[in-house]
Amino acid sequence: MLTYLKNKDSTLFQNMIIQHDNGELPQSYAHWWCYERIQRTNSAPSYPVQNKWLNINREWNETNVHAETKTIDNPTTSGTSVFAMFTCWLDILYVDIVLHSDENIRENVPRLYASGIRWQPHARETPKSRRETIQYIIQQSNEIFLERGFTEGYTYWEKNTKKYLI
Numbered sequence: 001m002l003t004y005l006k007n008k009d010s011t012l013f014q015n016m017i018i019q020h021d022n023g024e025l026p027q028s029y030a031h032w033w034c035y036e037r038i039q040r041t042n043s044a045p046s047y048p049v050q051n052k053w054l055n056i057n058r059e060w061n062e063t064n065v066h067a068e069t070k071t072i073d074n075p076t077t078s079g080t081s082v083f084a085m086f087t088c089w090l091d092i093l094y095v096d097i098v099l100h101s102d103e104n105i106r107e108n109v110p111r112l113y114a115s116g117i118r119w120q121p122h123a124r125e126t127p128k129s130r131r132e133t134i135q136y137i138i139q140q141s142n143e144i145f146l147e148r149g150f151t152e153g154y155t156y157w158e159k160n161t162k163k164y165l166i
Contacts, residue, residue: 001034013149025050025079028149035147049143053082060085060119079144083157086141089117090164093130093137097166103129112136134164 005012012030035045058077089110096109105111110119111127117137118127128136138161145154 002030005030005034013151016150016152025144025148025153026150028151031147031149047144047147049140049147050079050082053085053140053144054078056117057082057085063119082144083141086137089119089137090134090161093134094164094166097130103127110137131166138164 012033013028015029016026017029017032018026032045035047054077061077061081092109096106100106105121105127107121108119109130110117110133111130112133113122113125113127115122115125117133127133141157141161142154145151145157
């Protein structure tokens with residue numbers, strides 16, 4: 001569908017739908033139309049990569065925000081909160097790399113496992129390296145921008161995450 005729209009009228013990719021829901025990311029009209037057609041309902045379109053990370057963000061909020069700060073009763077989960085989580089994880093991983101020369105697992109330092117990102121040590125699985133975890137987080141965040149067609153966000157994010165690829 002996206003290829004068809006690009007050939008039919010490429011300006012549809014330049015038209016952005018700005019979300020009025022607090023914390024939601026913009027999306028191109030073309031991407032909105034295609035994901036709405038895939039969804040085939042009157043509800044909001046479903047973005048699989050973003051939805052995956054919204055669920056993880058909810059879990060991370062519940063285990064970390066409540067346990068450590070107890071300042072937020074109902075932390076919000078939105079497109080921007082997913083990127084806030086990614087930024088936090090990238091910062092934690094970067095600091096861990098700077099402070100420690102080993103690849104030991106430390107509590108609350110996110111690591112990529114075969115089953116996904118975990119921020120608590122997992123005894124049954126061997127974690128990937130911190131650099132592999134950083135690359136995975138950046139790759140996943142790029143996919144969210146691409147599935148929404150938010151090219152300005154993608155360009156901004158790509159520029160600002162280069163510092164983590166040490």
